[in-house]
Amino acid sequence: MSSGNQAQIRNFSIIAHIDHGKSTLADRFIQLCGALEAREMQNQVLDSMELERERGITIKAQSVALNYTARDGRTYRLNMIDTPGHVDFSYEVSRSLTACEGAVLVVDASQGVQAQTVANCYTASELNLTILPVLNKVDLPSADPSRVIKEIEDIIGISAEHAIRASAKTGEGVAETLEAIIEHVPPPRGDTEAPLKALIIDSWFDNYLGTISLIRVMQGKLKLKDKIRLMATGHECVIEQLGVFTPKRKPVSGLNAGEVGYVIAGIKDIRDARVGDTITLAGRPAGEPLPGFKEIKPRVFAGLYPVDSADYDAFRDALGKLCLNDASLRYEPETSQALGFGFRCGFLGMLHMEIIQERLEREYNLSLITTAPTVVYEVLTNKGRVVQVENPAKLPDPSAIAEIREPIITATILVPQEYVGGVIGLCVEKRGIQKGLLYHGRQAMLTYELPLSEVVLDFFDRLKSISRGYASLDYDFLGFRSSNLCKLDVLINGDKVDALSVIVHREQSQYRGRELTKKLRELIPRQMFDVAIQAAIGSKIIARETVKALRKNVTAKCYGGDVTRKRKLLEKQKEGKKRMKQLGSVEIPQEAFLAVLQVNEK
């Protein structure tokens, strides 16, 4: 197939909720096109990070170029672009979709439409993509295709009458889906002769090759040795390698308008090749970059500290390495009186934070203390300055503050009707403002404006438990809004522990203070002396709990001449102590610093 023939190219994404079968379907496509030998097939080829496979989600966008011989006898180049499947990564999703002309909407035939799918479909519609609905898992006895078709039509607003019934598991409907892509998704129509505009879908770092960028050429063409310019950063470099993923890396000599492939150009820092940026030729630059580029900002921050301060250097190196591959991760050194030297890290959301934390502990063998995550607050000082506060301990003195503003999101929640009452109750408790409530058959769609800090806290878990797992959530950042907030401090045996401070709404401060001290009392083990835990706002103590002193810690028996058993017992105690942080004379377990996340229901 000539790569210059755009009529025989189809670029598409798969939109699906977690567990609705996206990766299995993608595997089926790869199999059907014979891109990999059977022995090379590993379940869920595209989710290549160990963590991705374990969690069943995609974190990095990937692509695969497939050659498919259709029923019309012609061979087509299908570029399947995989998208991240979590609300933390919605910007990445929008960039992936921009690179496509069509999207396959996969909906589980028994579970129906989920909020995540809706949000991504709206994005796809805004980008004028052709959406092909596929009902997956129709082989399950609980499948209810006609109900789900109605849901797709009601909620997403596209015709689903001809939705393909498929089962990625049995293979039913897989070939039909590929045929439908060829028939309904328009081929790309970029002008090959126009100045080059290539969209960066994703970038990652390879130890041997440097930065690899996945790109879609929107117009023009690029070839080896071309000198390119990245329009957002102005960075210029020379192309060293071009290619496509089959899904193995396969070098080519050029990429033309309409094609998807990768570029390697000796870029050392992935921040120079940002997701959404436009690549053009240095010698013949495009006038305007492609629309939609955004500087991505971390929304959730937490302090990360090594339990053993001797690990600080190893920790810094590990963060550096993770950043090579994760342009949205931010970190800067931070010092806590309680925890010593560490880093304040910025994340896209809670999932992103958990992933980074887990990778640091697993891949770099670090033992870390994570402080309670916080959102960014905007503080207007009396002198009229606006300060960004990413760490509650750094909140200016109340006398210097004119106003504190907190980030607000627009949340879209899809939930079966019977749970609507519970979800509304939760949103009210979380200081939400209702913006919409629509019923679509069995499902209800609620729109709320909510403070992001409340969502970070425990909103998602609560939502899931209220709806028995049926509710789904998507959100967009709306802006900052002034609110009656204050700082809640925790004192342990009279000493303020900076790492435990949180910013809370004043009306909730009493309750949060009581819950936090209660939780800490459960988490801090009994020690040689009483441990007083207090919650304070300014100098006013609002709650107090005491961990009563342990009476003794002695092993009564000595084991005759066998000292090894006694030693083993003591080694175990010592190992336990190592996982504790010493604050003054009090030993605090790691989990205590996340206690604020575990406040119970009212």
Place this chain on the structure above:
Amino acid sequence: MFNFAVLPPLSLYIHVPWCVRKCPYCDFNSHEARAAIPERAYIDALLRDLERELPRVWGRTVHTVFLGGGTPSLFSPEAVDRLLAGVRVRVPLAPDAEVTLEANPGTVDIERFQGFRDAGVNRLSIGIQSFDPEKLQTLGRIHGRAEALQAAEAARVAGFENINLDLMYGLPRQTVEQALADVQTAVAIQPAHLSVYQLTIEPNTLFHAKPPVLPDDDTSWEMQNQIQDLLAEQGYKQYEVSAYAKPGYECRHNLNYWRFGDYLGIGAGAHGKITGTQGITRLWKTKHPGNYMEKAGTSAALGGIHNLAPQDAAAEFLLNALRLTQGFASSLFQERTGLALSIVEESLRLAETKGLLNRDHATIRPTELGRRFLNDLQVLFLPETSRHQTRFVAHG
């Protein structure tokens, strides 16, 4: 690295691995004797074992002998006589050597005690545990209150004046009053020595698999305080975590452990610790009685052997010596470990800051807080293991 001016006193531990019935709290190397105990074969094995150990302690005098178990009183007086005679011809036994035998009240009478005495046993340690019939049953003991009292009386009549009674408190559903009543009954017998242990649930015991309801921390704390007060009033001086004695009747064998002395260990699963010019060696024998009897006297009877690294020798000295209520003479550290006290200086200082330890020019002793939180004190002296090593240990 090690520099010993004198060798420490030497003791001999002899393990008898059989019991009439295994107690649900016991995690020692003991087995229910299903048929008759192979007395003759086992004693032959013990003596072969001892002979093979002789080169390690050539010319050194043994100051204490301890027959522990298991239930050594299951052995006949004739067997004990043959054993001790066999020991005497192989190693020099000090004329005033303390020779202890552990006895179970359910297995003894006056004649038997007299026989042990004639064989050379001069100290008896009787495993009473409790005088409360219901508690004895819960503990799976084979004796009742009457047997317990009779055993103590029989020992006295047989001529023993150095008697220890083992007691436990913090028993399932025990009240403070019940615990105190046990100790009062024991004191009325006027033994020279009392060992009073708090019951703890150990892994690999029946109690671990099916945990009984034990008194809470505050209750067992109350028991301990009242027991300590009562024993002090009655002239029993506490000299170790669980050991109380009339003046001059401290257990010399156990004191040798706690002062990091040397000991040979013979018998199934017995542990030994021997100081040589090259350093300190720990060794232990294979655990299973049948296997032990077959292999005793050959290298195959050895369960394991290793030399202590300096930091381990230092830690193990303190693990033992800090159990002593009065602590130890500072000079003893160098004498017994062959190392300068300065290698633990940092930990000593930390322990002092935490209020767990007191030092003057001559002695090092745990404070009242240090005795209550002895584990926290001892942990300070454990050598640093790298994370990698620790992981390895944890998984292995």
